[in-house]
Amino acid sequence: MSTATEHAHDDHHHHMPTGIKRWIFTTNHKDIGTLYLWFAFIMFLVGGAMAMVIRAELFQPGLQIVEPNFFNQMTTVHGLIMVFGAVMPAFTGLANWLVPMMIGAPDMALPRMNNWSFWILPFAFIILLASLFMEGGGPAFGWTFYAPLSTTYSGDSTALFVFSVHIMGISSIMGAINVIVTIWNMRAPGMTWMKMPLFVWTWLITAFLLIAVMPVLAGAVTMVLTDKFFGTSFFDAAGGGDPVMFQHIFWFFGHPEVYIMILPAFGIISQIVPTFSRKKLFGYASMVYATTSIALLSFIVWAHHMFTTGMPVAAELFFMIATMLISVPTGVKVFNWVATMWRGSLTFEVPMLFALAFIVLFTIGGLSGLMLAITPVDFQYHDTYFVVAHFHYVLVSGAVFSIMAAVYYWLPKWTGKMFDVTLAKWHFWCSLISVNVLFFPMHFIGLAGMPRRIPDYALQFADFNKWISIGGFAFGLSQLIFLAVVIKACRKQGEPVSDQVWEGAEGLEWEIPSPAPYHTFETPPVVK
Amino acid sequence: MKNTLYGVLGSLLSVTAFADSGAQKDQYQLNLSKGVTDISGQVYDLHMLMFYICVAIALVVFGVMFYAMYFHRKSRGAKPAHFHESVKVEIAWTVVPFIILIFMAVPAAKTLIAMEDSSKADVTVLVTGSQWKWHYKYMDRDLSYYSLLATQPEQIQNKFAKGENYLLEVDRPLVIPTGKKVRFLITSDDVIHSWWVPDFAVKKDANPGFINEAWTRVDQPGIYRGQCAELCGKDHGFMPVVVIAKDPAEYEAWVSEQEAIQRKAKEEEQKLLAMNMSMEELMSVGERVYNTSCAACHMPNGEGLPGVFPALKGSDMALNDMPAHIDIVVNGKSGTAMQAFGKQLSLKELAAVITYERNAWGNNTGDTVQAKDVNAVMNGQ
Numbered sequence A: 001m002s003t004a005t006e007h008a009h010d011d012h013h014h015h016m017p018t019g020i021k022r023w024i025f026t027t028n029h030k031d032i033g034t035l036y037l038w039f040a041f042i043m044f045l046v047g048g049a050m051a052m053v054i055r056a057e058l059f060q061p062g063l064q065i066v067e068p069n070f071f072n073q074m075t076t077v078h079g080l081i082m083v084f085g086a087v088m089p090a091f092t093g094l095a096n097w098l099v100p101m102m103i104g105a106p107d108m109a110l111p112r113m114n115n116w117s118f119w120i121l122p123f124a125f126i127i128l129l130a131s132l133f134m135e136g137g138g139p140a141f142g143w144t145f146y147a148p149l150s151t152t153y154s155g156d157s158t159a160l161f162v163f164s165v166h167i168m169g170i171s172s173i174m175g176a177i178n179v180i181v182t183i184w185n186m187r188a189p190g191m192t193w194m195k196m197p198l199f200v201w202t203w204l205i206t207a208f209l210l211i212a213v214m215p216v217l218a219g220a221v222t223m224v225l226t227d228k229f230f231g232t233s234f235f236d237a238a239g240g241g242d243p244v245m246f247q248h249i250f251w252f253f254g255h256p257e258v259y260i261m262i263l264p265a266f267g268i269i270s271q272i273v274p275t276f277s278r279k280k281l282f283g284y285a286s287m288v289y290a291t292t293s294i295a296l297l298s299f300i301v302w303a304h305h306m307f308t309t310g311m312p313v314a315a316e317l318f319f320m321i322a323t324m325l326i327s328v329p330t331g332v333k334v335f336n337w338v339a340t341m342w343r344g345s346l347t348f349e350v351p352m353l354f355a356l357a358f359i360v361l362f363t364i365g366g367l368s369g370l371m372l373a374i375t376p377v378d379f380q381y382h383d384t385y386f387v388v389a390h391f392h393y394v395l396v397s398g399a400v401f402s403i404m405a406a407v408y409y410w411l412p413k414w415t416g417k418m419f420d421v422t423l424a425k426w427h428f429w430c431s432l433i434s435v436n437v438l439f440f441p442m443h444f445i446g447l448a449g450m451p452r453r454i455p456d457y458a459l460q461f462a463d464f465n466k467w468i469s470i471g472g473f474a475f476g477l478s479q480l481i482f483l484a485v486v487i488k489a490c491r492k493q494g495e496p497v498s499d500q501v502w503e504g505a506e507g508l509e510w511e512i513p514s515p516a517p518y519h520t521f522e523t524p525p526v527v528k
Numbered sequence B: 001m002k003n004t005l006y007g008v009l010g011s012l013l014s015v016t017a018f019a020d021s022g023a024q025k026d027q028y029q030l031n032l033s034k035g036v037t038d039i040s041g042q043v044y045d046l047h048m049l050m051f052y053i054c055v056a057i058a059l060v061v062f063g064v065m066f067y068a069m070y071f072h073r074k075s076r077g078a079k080p081a082h083f084h085e086s087v088k089v090e091i092a093w094t095v096v097p098f099i100i101l102i103f104m105a106v107p108a109a110k111t112l113i114a115m116e117d118s119s120k121a122d123v124t125v126l127v128t129g130s131q132w133k134w135h136y137k138y139m140d141r142d143l144s145y146y147s148l149l150a151t152q153p154e155q156i157q158n159k160f161a162k163g164e165n166y167l168l169e170v171d172r173p174l175v176i177p178t179g180k181k182v183r184f185l186i187t188s189d190d191v192i193h194s195w196w197v198p199d200f201a202v203k204k205d206a207n208p209g210f211i212n213e214a215w216t217r218v219d220q221p222g223i224y225r226g227q228c229a230e231l232c233g234k235d236h237g238f239m240p241v242v243v244i245a246k247d248p249a250e251y252e253a254w255v256s257e258q259e260a261i262q263r264k265a266k267e268e269e270q271k272l273l274a275m276n277m278s279m280e281e282l283m284s285v286g287e288r289v290y291n292t293s294c295a296a297c298h299m300p301n302g303e304g305l306p307g308v309f310p311a312l313k314g315s316d317m318a319l320n321d322m323p324a325h326i327d328i329v330v331n332g333k334s335g336t337a338m339q340a341f342g343k344q345l346s347l348k349e350l351a352a353v354i355t356y357e358r359n360a361w362g363n364n365t366g367d368t369v370q371a372k373d374v375n376a377v378m379n380g381q
């Protein structure tokens, strides 16, 4: 630790430790951003491998490859890894790289906490993954870990699950505090609130959501722990508890959580679309207000995940209407992006391709969300593949596509070289086609009545499942192209780029040299 | 591109809407089924209303977007305009969606209120989920039974060809009368399950310790199939729901017949108490009972799932402690997945399955357990 402390002080003399020590002790926002992004990518591949197991089992009716109990572990750990290991750390990585560069700050406000918030993450996931090798296997109760399946009826690995979620939560909270303090205190002179780039705005609001709900998740897992191991009955009716209360607590975290995974994506798309339209973002102020109202509304819609639990009609009506309301500000966002493109001067570089795919596919996911909000129809959709289709459209072709768009957009700034455009285009088109083969037919089998989280299914679902699995394998393989592009870029292959990189790019990060030097904005720029 | 996709999809869906009037499920069903009740029809109409509104919104948004992508390309010489806000437009596209939402919410609320009114029912059935089967109890009659998956394990393991109703068939379906309001009281003995019959548009969670209500009124006689919809552990995918709707006279005849059968079985039980069954008979009945009621957890080879479900093969209880063995099978073990089979199986079946567990897979204790031994434990002796 002492080395880290010293170097935090005399960073600007540039005797950085080299090799592995550089990465372990680093307090530099760019290094930490890189660590987060690589970690997220590795987790994306690990979680993806589990998805391949799931799709291989579902390729045909009957049990072929895995036992039902292991299948449940795969769906559970796949979900946990993708949410907490891939999407959230990737956004945190982007925030680390970009927030200081966008607001003209030299680094994050709390650099040593920044190091800590990253370095506890690998331990959380090692614990979670190791639990799969315990006797009895890892968690098998779904990423939503409903009690009493996760309490009385779960295996001993639940203790490890709880511990690892606690670590993930602490990491997220520390990351969020850092983002808020940085944005609040370290903006360059002249960078007023309403001049902040939208990525910064959306991350600021996301950070508040994180601080509000991660403790709720921590509470939920703690109650699961004590119910299972220490004889409490929070969720056990026999002791005066209520299993449905678990779901209220979980979704009070869970719904804001889904917005935690999409607001930064909105920010990214709001940066990319104006650049490649060569036109200012349409409705900047309404974007900020829409983001804020989405964040506020996200606290009063949680029970739309629980319509079938038997709530009073009045509650069902309330949550139906609140959920429908959320689609208004969400719609405003989409309309603003389209209006930004309208009468612009459009080009279709790789980041823009991903951004456009995001707009279309996220909208499809948003519209199926609107259908799901209608309580009487949700009774039919709930816990079927229709819901699986919905959230993969918003999370994979939404959040994940936005992350890829962001990586392609800022990668040349990070490395100073243009990535391999041909390979990147291959990556885009393969991903675009396969993601739809993978997730679109899920709408059909969901409507036709296939429940989610089952290892085997009735014969009428066989054909679509085959296509879905083929789409899944293709999507999985396509991500190896991405890996190749990124590795080439990290080896600094490719044409050198200008400081602005993209014609039409605006903002402080495009005014510093490419590649971005290790220390930027040591004296703050003045924003006019 | 996407918008034409949605267009094609729209027409596909409306074609199947006509084609899907038959009860037979087809391989390429794309859409929700209309179902067989007034409510399920309303739900279907709401679904289609929502679907068409969503398609319309998508067509407009993607239409404008693709227009811009084509006509406002730099390569076509487009010069960027300078506007970046418009209060009028922004208010319009906040208010218009709002109005559309009202159009959706009003009919949805009406249907919802009708769905949740389970008062004035003609018949009431208590539906209890447990890992991994359903139990039905006719509240105003003397009839109750378990309903288990009837698909052979060999079909699931791909050893036999799969039947037409693979995974959607049970040994004893629920029977309800047509034209009557049937109320379901839904609860669970262990984890949360969810009782779902798509054709009735009924899906309600079975929460342990609480009772939920739902109802239906089916007009056409027929067989309706559904599944458990809430992840409930290892065999969540293997607990289907099958409901047969019969016209009231047939229903009445069926219930009376079943009541008589259950009454007679109870009398037989009493006679059994004075008799001793042979080892062969106990083992053959025991094996059948074991495979339907116990093998899901303790596995057909008695080895259990290490760390999840204990092995019976070579276990101390199955080899030595007979009273404890009978007790755990009859009364279950609270706080675990081990259910109380005393209320699920007959005395004969209990005696047989315990005998089987004490002699199969090399356990070879040579013990036989008789109905009267089980009865003694049941009566707390």
Ligand code: HEM
Pocket (backbone or CB within 6 Å): A144, A258, A259, A261, A262, A304, A305, A323, A324, A326, A327, A330, A365, A366, A367, A368, A369, A370, A372, A373, A378, A381, A382, A383, A387, A390, A391, A394, A395, A398, A399
């Ligand atoms: C217009 C916006 C949206 C609406 C109206 C909406 C509505 C809903 C509803 C009603 C459900 C519950 C369905 C059910 O279980 O029966 C649901 C599930 C879900 N939504 Fe959304 N949603 C929207 C956007 C999003 C976004 C942006 C995300 C994430 C980026 C998201 C992620 C999810 C997830 C993960 C689930 C399923 C959780 C689970 O059960 O495992 N949704 N959505």
Ligand SMILES: [Cu+2]
Pocket (backbone or CB within 6 Å): A254, A255, A258, A301, A302, A304, A305
């Ligand atoms: Cu939600």
